[in-house]
Amino acid sequence: MKFPFPLILLLFVFGNTGILCSQNCQSGFSGTVVDFHDGTPLENAMVHILGTDNITVTDIDGKFAMQNICPGSYEVEISHESCTTRIMRIEISGNTEQRITLEHHLEELKEVVVQGDRNHPVTNSGTEQVLHEQIIEKYSSASLGDALKEISGVSSLNTGSAIVKPVIQGLHSSRIITMNNGVRLQDQEWGMEHAPNLDLNAAGSLTVVKGAAALQYGGDAIGGVIIADPMRIPVKDTLYGKTLVSGATNGRGGSLMSSLTKSYENGWYWSAQGTAKRFGDFKAPDYSLTNTGYAQQAFTTSFGLNKFTHGFDVYYSFYRNEIGILRSSHIGSQEDLLNAINSRQPYVVEPFSYDINAPKQEVTHHLAKIRYFQRFEKLGRLNVQYDFQHNNRQEYDIRRGSLKGVPAMDMELTTHTLSSDFKFDAHSGRKINAGILLRYQNNIPDPETGVRRLIPDYKRYEAGAFASISQYLNDALVLDAGIRYDYSHLDAKKYYRKNRWEQQGYDEDFGDIITEDYGDQWLTNPVFDFHNISGTAGLHYKTGNNDILFNYALASRAPNPAELFSDGLHHSAAAIELGDLRMNPEVSHKFSFSFSRNNEKLHVTVVPYANYIHDFILLEPSGGELTIRGAFPVWQYKQVNARFFGIDFDFSYHLSENWTYTNKSAYVHARDVTRDRPLIDIPPANTSNRITFSKPEWKNLQLTVRSDYVFRQNEYPDNNFDLRVVENGAYVDREVDISTPPGAYHLLGVDASASFPFVKKSEITFGLSANNIFNTSYRDYLNKLRFFSDDLGRNFQLQIKINY
């Protein structure tokens, strides 16, 4: 089809020029071709006056000249091997001279509007790792947190199997920033059972920056940054998409994901993607996990213009999920907890069902953004972005009477952010990035729940500014440094029960914030101002196959609303959670070092780090409170000084042409220095081994055997307490063991996939995988439901992908 067309064109062109040249063709065309960014002359750029045989190449000074051109208006094509080809319309008469700029950063251009499959790092010296499309697709029916565990040093804090919160080098929740297509996710990330409201199917790549080195995203990323970028959209005329269907035996459900993208040569594009997931009750090896089904719907759409010098994009994403929480995990008192722990198996085991009943959570998240960019010649690129987010979280409890079906918690969090940054990239050896941010956030808990608000109404105003630089010191050594300032103003309206107010000692310290008296409650108006400075500095040394990175990051995080204000029964946690108005910002000093060696056969990366956190905020069990339900567990936010030492390890070796062995391992040792004891909820050491056989000639066949070993966490604080219970008609004291971690476990899995040509130019890929092949019963230390049930049993999954 395609072949004859240029030939016809060529014939037409030659015929045409013959006629033109018979006129007075004495004009000349000359000029210089330079790099758009820094004005450097470009050698060997080809200049072609389309429709003529006038072709020339620029010299070492970027200069070119052509003679004997007939006057007129021409399309001139300028191309260079490392630049985007440019076509300009030029009037040629007499001796026309023209200065022509070319975009010399092809990769970056594509990244501007739709950041894509990230090829270059976010930071210079921070340690980071990327997951590409292939791995993301494998987790299509799972969640973001599951996929990120493919990265060494990343684990997860689970509530069952559907609520998966990423943990980076032992840190989670508010210490991790999640960027969804350039927007910082504001989705009440503080809660332990609040997973990121983000559909991983919308991402083309997932980058994890381990630590606070990526200052452009925020100064409070003590744990790190997760960056989800959509697929890169090429600047050419094309229409493409994919559909992915997965079905799994455990949970008897699956997911459907489909996307379609249309782009044009002139830079315009649009894209749409949707995901639906539905699972019923999951199954542990020995019993069904009643009420663990979930449903998720997500949709994203975008359009925009990706021009050479300017462009914009408009993006909207919708995410909704409904997640059932293990029925048996719903307890009412410390005695219930003791019984659950001792029984070693859930009380309620019902036959499989797709029903999602209380306790459950329903979350809806809307995200909209508009971004505009403009490039300035010999200077850099300006970005301006506005984004809007609305997060509604409803937690349903098992309730009685008229309150059945009324959520026990219903919060609406609305966030507006305006940000702008300028990247100075004109100087070839130096890059400077500076930006500002303004944010307004408003939280409204619905009073109709009939449950006192856990998090109060508040308004938060934030302003931030940052500047960072990376500078080549010589060919092998790059230095980077950055600084950021963040201001946050928090204005809350909170009811305190008078006895709680006194019990916390607020009557002495905060007497002046009481605004009204409501009988047994005070209405108060706590206002906080936080000023946080963060910074980073590091070196990247590259020699041959080796990369050595050193980075220091100072990060400061203002306490989040949960840490300040939590006050009441957190139904989904079955505990009274108490914040403290006296919280100080957390300040972290992190030193990370990375050594990696890459060659054809071997890839190895070793990342040791040390993180010292002052005023580390943790939520710890602190006894019980007497209620009509009996003693109720109380968890209190506290501040201690903490110290994290750890090491992440990645290794891959090509045993032969078709065989590859990979290993990733992580270990973190965390201590509460203040009380000289281990910190709670620190991921145990783990190691994963994989052997992959791949043969592209055989329909792209890939076979992988996976072995994941998680050690027992031997470093844990003793939070056990004695509880007086009745046994055989008499009171006895029993220890409630909420501290001892479960034992080590080993899971084996296999993956197989192959691709076949499908109708027209499309391709179909079949993937089959099996997890926990031996149906091992195990519990994970970082699963909040470990007191109540075993983790998931064997699972087979079939995935069919069609690319078109």
Added chain:
Amino acid sequence: MKAIKLLALFFTGILVFASCSSDDDNPAPVNEEELITSVTITLRAEGEEDVTMTYSDESGLGHDHDHEGESDDEDDHDHEGVQGVVSGALKPNVTYTGAIVLLNESVSPVENITAEIEEEADEHQFFFQPIGSELSITATYADTENDYLSNGSDNPVGLKFSLTTGAEGHGDFRVILRHQPKKPNTGLDDAGGETDMDISFHVHVE
């Protein structure tokens, strides 16, 4: 330059948003619903004086430290249950009929929790536990789900029960309400569910 116009539109949008959201209304106070603030257990027997066991959390702050419980029993520590008040001693070797009434008095109008439990009798069950070797009483259920729901189920509920006293003595009589227990069950140990109420009454049989 369409993009610039669009951008301008959006910024105007922000300003509108920002100016709209400057309301200074106070949020409404929330009173805990679904709370049990008052428990009354009436024990009746022919020819005997009525005995009532009561517990009341007047402040309506059920999820907090219970002042009464604490002041009544100095040696109590947090992990021991809430203590109610008993009007008088039970007589030995008598069978009393018991009835339980639960209210939430922290909201207005007062919420009748007993009625809610009757409506959801299949999801609730009381458990009775005599504690101590010196206390000789036995409690048996005197109602079934069928009494409230006409569902044909003979699973007990416990809003009505009978209490038979033995020899003289004293000890704790513990009354527990479980929400969504496993039904039928063989007792507290395998009932599971969520504890909605757990109160002990120190009773004397004399």
